[in-house]
Amino acid sequence: MNSRPASRAEQRRRTESRILAAARRQFAEVGYETTTIRAIAAEAETDPGLVMRYFGSKGELFARVAGVQPDDEVTGAPEEAAEQLLTALELKLGEQPIDALAAIRSMFAHPDAAGEVRSAMISRQRQAARHLADDNADLRAGLIGALTIGVVIGRHLLELDGLRDAAPEDITTLLRQAFHDIAHGTPDPPRPDPATRAR
Structure with missing residues (x-):
């Protein structure tokens, strides 16, 4: 079993992933206006300041998670x-x-x-x-x-x-x-x- 501690880059990726998942759920459930950075941070078990450091602002975080994801390209006849x-x-x-x-x-x-x-x-x-x-x-x-x-x-x-x-x-x-x-x-x-x- 590999018990080596996670690198700083790995820790950041995991934290970002938790923040994105929490933001995605918050925005979907209560909308942009009601969602707060504090609530996202609490759900992601991290600090609000870290959310802002990684993503800049609530608007930028929203743009990252709330876009309509592209489907596969349409092809053929x-x-x-x-x-x-x-x-x-x-x-x-x-x-x-x-x-x-x-x-x-x-x-x-x-x-x-x-x-x-x-x-x-x-x-x-x-x-x-x-x-x-x-x-x-x-x-x-x-x-x-x-x-x-x-x-x-x-x-x-x-x-x-x-x-x-x-x-x-x-x-x-x-x-x-x-x-x-x-x-x-x-x-x-x-x-x-x-x-x-x-x-």
Whole structure:
């Protein structure tokens, strides 16, 4: 058994890891405004001054833990992209995406959080759009992104009946046709204006 004492660098990494885990949970549960450095330090079993020394400020710590973590890049043809986006959603439904929830919960009260969420989603959508049907690709990606974040909020934050307790695969099964229709379906032609048709 290796009983050598941890080096100073190892001790710092462990302390930083505890701080990040505590901050992630605090921001997700009570939001940016209510979370304090003192509460994070207490949960991480360290000193508030050390939190500030390692991360600078509450805002910088928030930016570190509360960004929407990037999913795997979307690849392949639109049909494959739709399945990859469904898989990414299913993973988010399987266990609470703490980083994303921290950002979402805080974005309504803290402008920096809104910027973090928007920036992450725009980057994700632009990358996904390159693998969706060419016509209205940006709109297609935006709609799938809106569906994804809406379902995640409905399940984990609002805990909507049915959605809260459903198996993730049951949710994605019901959404599969919609994702494929949006990702690569051919839009119906515009409906004629009734006033024009009556002439």
